[in-house]
Amino acid sequence: MERQVRVLLLDDEPIVGKRLVPALAKLGVETESFTDPEAALQQIARKDFDIVVTDFRMDKMDGLEVLKQVLKKSPRTKVIIITGYATLEIARQALAIGAFDFIAKPFKPNDLRNIVVKAARALGYKINEKLVDSSTAHGDSDMELSGS
Amino acid sequence: MPVVTLSSDSHPLGREIAGRAATALGYDCVDREILSAVADRHDVPETGLHKALEESPSPFGISSKNHARYLAYIEEATLAVLLKDHVVCSGLAAHLYVRGISHVLKIRILADPQKLAGEISSGRTTSPEKLSAFLKRRERFRRRWSLEAYRVDETDPSVYDMVISLTQIDPDEAVQTIVETTGYRKFQPMTYSLKCMKDKALASRVRVALIDRFPDVRVQADGSSVVVQTKALEREKQKKTEVIKKLAGEFPEIAAVEVQILPDIFRKAAESFR
Numbered sequence: 357m358e359r360q361v362r363v364l365l366l367d368d369e370p371i372v373g374k375r376l377v378p379a380l381a382k383l384g385v386e387t388e389s390f391t392d393p394e395a396a397l398q399q400i401a402r403k404d405f406d407i408v409v410t411d412f413r414m415d416k417m418d419g420l421e422v423l424k425q426v427l428k429k430s431p432r433t434k435v436i437i438i439t440g441y442a443t444l445e446i447a448r449q450a451l452a453i454g455a456f457d458f459i460a461k462p463f464k465p466n467d468l469r470n471i472v473v474k475a476a477r478a479l480g481y482k483i484n485e486k487l488v489d490s491s492t493a494h495g496d497s498d499m500e501l502s503g504s
Numbered sequence: 505m506p507v508v509t510l511s512s513d514s515h516p517l518g519r520e521i522a523g524r525a526a527t528a529l530g531y532d533c534v535d536r537e538i539l540s541a542v543a544d545r546h547d548v549p550e551t552g553l554h555k556a557l558e559e560s561p562s563p564f565g566i567s568s569k570n571h572a573r574y575l576a577y578i579e580e581a582t583l584a585v586l587l588k589d590h591v592v593c594s595g596l597a598a599h600l601y602v603r604g605i606s607h608v609l610k611i612r613i614l615a616d617p618q619k620l621a622g623e624i625s626s627g628r629t630t631s632p633e634k635l636s637a638f639l640k641r642r643e644r645f646r647r648r649w650s651l652e653a654y655r656v657d658e659t660d661p662s663v664y665d666m667v668i669s670l671t672q673i674d675p676d677e678a679v680q681t682i683v684e685t686t687g688y689r690k691f692q693p694m695t696y697s698l699k700c701m702k703d704k705a706l707a708s709r710v711r712v713a714l715i716d717r718f719p720d721v722r723v724q725a726d727g728s729s730v731v732v733q734t735k736a737l738e739r740e741k742q743k744k745t746e747v748i749k750k751l752a753g754e755f756p757e758i759a760a761v762e763v764q765i766l767p768d769i770f771r772k773a774a775e776s777f778r
Contacts, residue, residue, distance in 0.1 A: 442696050443604075444604050444605065444606045444697075447606040447694060447696055448606045448691070451606070451690045451692060451694060452688070452689055452690040454689075455694075457695050458694045458695065458696045459694075459695045459696055460696045460699065467695065471695055
């Protein structure tokens with residue numbers, strides 16, 4: 357039997373994890389949420405994650421550093437950068453380093469779900485089509501996630 | 505896949521390189537051929553659209569109002585094509601309004617000055633000094649045009665991701681370089697850059713819907729929200745806001761319209777002197 361997709365979510369604003377963990381749970385993925393980049397990297401060193409979703413701007417470490425460290429440990433892991441400070445330069449830099457995707461805040465939980473599904477599929481996982489693009493059914497279509 | 509915008513100091517050369525790059529990449533090529541459809545759609549003369557891309561507004565040429573309108577029509581049509589990706593675009597000034605989008609590779613091709621001089625003089629004998637002075641004048645003219653139309657200096661190399669001078673590089677090598685660069689990961693589309701392109705396309709559509717009534721209108725879109733800016737006198741504020749909200753609200757994908765009315769100081773001053 358195929359194991360669950362493992363997602364690590366890192367954002368130094370606790371509200372982000374609080375709102376996104378349930379949103380991702382609807383996809384049937386296993387999600388662990390962190391607010392401290394160092395603690396997140398320690399967990400990544402201990403456990404294999406398929407997908408890492410990380411904020412770009414954090415006090416202790418920026419998302420690009422997290423991206424580099426994750427890919428160093430596990431090149432197959434798909435890293436998705438989320439940020440409230442998106443620019444052309446940061447976006448290009450993230451992709452050049454190896455980010456799977458880049459999304460600007462505010463976004464709707466379903467936007468992130470779609471990217472997570474794309475990433476999971478790129479890794480060969482099968483995710484139920486019905487769970488994607490059905491934010492209305494999940495009752496969170498108007499809920500936007502902002503922050504830094 | 506990325507979008508390539510290609511501009512050049514020689515329009516025929518830019519068009520040639522764009523066509524060859526599109527063929528090599530298997531992309532569509534969009535250039536001034538779309539202007540005829542744009543003219544039909546908005547019922548304006550096609551020559552006017554060409555003029556808007558070449559000339560600044562002047563009392564004896566194209567009026568400021570038509571200049572802004574025609575460029576808005578061109579921008580809207582071009583962005584609709586660029587939304588599809590896999591496109592090389594030249595001759596439509598896209599490098600000036602499709603900015604800040606990471607999957608758009610902006611290329612500037614500089615013609616060999618000797619060849620450019622030959623192209624301009626059409627075989628007539630002209631002294632090198634005269635030709636050099638003419639080319640400098642032409643560059644100043646284009647600089648002025650781009651600054652007036654888009655507040656961007658198109659002769660500034662920092663506007664582009666890559667500037668290729670054909671003085672030492674062959675056109676074949678230039679095409680090869682463009683093709684290779686489109687393969688770089690940093691130029692691939694991502695959720696953020698695709699959204700930026702969609703926002704620009706939507707803003708351009710709203711602007712076209714408003715520009716006849718509000719020639720100075722500026723529009724920014726962010727998802728399903730748009731911010732519209734225009735100038736008005738105090739007494740016109742409410743009426744203008746209502747009209748803008750009504751017209752912009754007709755777009756099914758727009759959920760919120762914010763109207764920012766800026767004081768029209770010139771008209772206010774003119775009225776106070778009456």
